[in-house]
Amino acid sequence: MRPRPACEDEDPELFFPTGTTGMAVLQIKEAKAVCRRCPLLESCLQGALERDEVGVWGGTDEDDRRGMKRRRARKRAAA
Numbered sequence: 293m294r295p296r297p298a299c300e301d302e303d304p305e306l307f308f309p310t311g312t313t314g315m316a317v318l319q320i321k322e323a324k325a326v327c328r329r330c331p332l333l334e335s336c337l338q339g340a341l342e343r344d345e346v347g348v349w350g351g352t353d354e355d356d357r358r359g360m361k362r363r364r365a366r367k368r369a370a371a
């Protein structure tokens with residue numbers, strides 16, 4: 293049986309907060325908590341990085357993924 297995403301029964305809106313301050317901070321935290329118990333976290337994160345997604349994917353928000361991309365680019369440049 294294929295693993296099921298932890299967000300399957302959640303309101304999709306939870307993963308697409310408006311902004312990154314105020315109530316959105318709590319929303320992002322809650323969405324990330326769902327991701328943390330997801331068996332698909334790694335593949336979900338990779339897909340989000342490749343597609344430049346908005347919202348919470350693979351336990352990360354857009355800022356997290358921007359940071360990851362910057363670090364990867366820096367590593368590549370240093371290699």
Ligand code: SF4
Nearest residue numbers: 297299327330336350
């Ligand atoms: S890691 Fe991806 S598939 Fe899993 S709960 Fe989070 S958004 Fe859904």
